[in-house]
Amino acid sequence: MKIAVTGSNGKMGAAVIKAVNDSNIAELGVAINRADNMANLINKFDLVIDFSRPKATLEYLKICQKNKKNIVIGTTGFSDTELQIIKKTANDIAILLAPNMSIGVNLSLKLLETIATEIGETADIEIIETHHSNKVDSPSGTSIKMAEVIANKLNRDLNKCAVYDRHSIKKPRNKTDIGFSTIRGGDVVGEHTVSFFMDGECINITHKAFSRKIFATGAVKAANWLNKKSSGLYSLQDLLGT
Numbered sequence: 001m002k003i004a005v006t007g008s009n010g011k012m013g014a015a016v017i018k019a020v021n022d023s024n025i026a027e028l029g030v031a032i033n034r035a036d037n038m039a040n041l042i043n044k045f046d047l048v049i050d051f052s053r054p055k056a057t058l059e060y061l062k063i064c065q066k067n068k069k070n071i072v073i074g075t076t077g078f079s080d081t082e083l084q085i086i087k088k089t090a091n092d093i094a095i096l097l098a099p100n101m102s103i104g105v106n107l108s109l110k111l112l113e114t115i116a117t118e119i120g121e122t123a124d125i126e127i128i129e130t131h132h133s134n135k136v137d138s139p140s141g142t143s144i145k146m147a148e149v150i151a152n153k154l155n156r157d158l159n160k161c162a163v164y165d166r167h168s169i170k171k172p173r174n175k176t177d178i179g180f181s182t183i184r185g186g187d188v189v190g191e192h193t194v195s196f197f198m199d200g201e202c203i204n205i206t207h208k209a210f211s212r213k214i215f216a217t218g219a220v221k222a223a224n225w226l227n228k229k230s231s232g233l234y235s236l237q238d239l240l241g242t
């Protein structure tokens, strides 16, 4: 399986190239950076692993759709409109979209579902995430995914219960709020804590990424899995069978 790695000059791009080279299931077909035209390199790869920016991803997606190449998307920060485009494109090719490629985060999602089912209605739910100072989107795609799985379990609409900024809200929190707090600084790879505050106690689920390697190896495993799939939109949960 020959992989095209986009955003190849980026932090994740470099980690994915290393993971591909270290793996025995994939080989690097081509490293694609901002200056390259993917359409001209189409014969060099079977499948794409993309960690870039939403605007670039959508351009790569068009080329993949036209040439029937499957794509693993690790890029985060898509708008609802952009997510709809990805969903529609999945009618023609197989797409695995995962805002976090780590096994640990995806197991944490399972734990969050369990805790939400047990105590979600009575708890005050807050998510704190920390990332390096160069991260562009906020809150992180992972924290949004965490909130989504909790909201789904509680039959809440995240568009209505998410609170991203309390600066102008001069009143106590609503019971159904899911609050987000974002910290940016230094070279933190990624930390997420979801807190369920109850009367007199609190449960925290924390995941810390110490290295980008976990996302990169996850993406290579995802590519290997996706290579055999027909069209459709998949998540890492589909791969893990959780």
Ligand SMILES: NC(=O)c1ccc[n+]([C@@H]2O[C@H](COP(=O)([O-])OP(=O)(O)OC[C@H]3O[C@@H](n4cnc5c(N)ncnc54)[C@H](OP(=O)(O)O)[C@@H]3O)[C@@H](O)[C@H]2O)c1
Binding pocket: 006, 007, 008, 009, 010, 011, 012, 013, 033, 034, 051, 052, 053, 055, 056, 073, 074, 075, 076, 077, 098, 099, 100, 101, 102, 137, 215
């Ligand atoms: N799913 C996961 O597990 C996971 C984990 C970590 C990060 N991420 C996400 O992955 C993405 C990349 O993260 P990163 O830390 O690697 O960022 P980064 O170091 O800033 O790298 C981004 C790369 O995208 C390229 N790029 C930006 N705009 C482009 C455009 N218009 N056309 C073509 N290429 C473009 C950049 O090219 P230049 O070098 O030329 O600027 C750079 O190589 C982010 O969305 C991040 O949130 C996801």
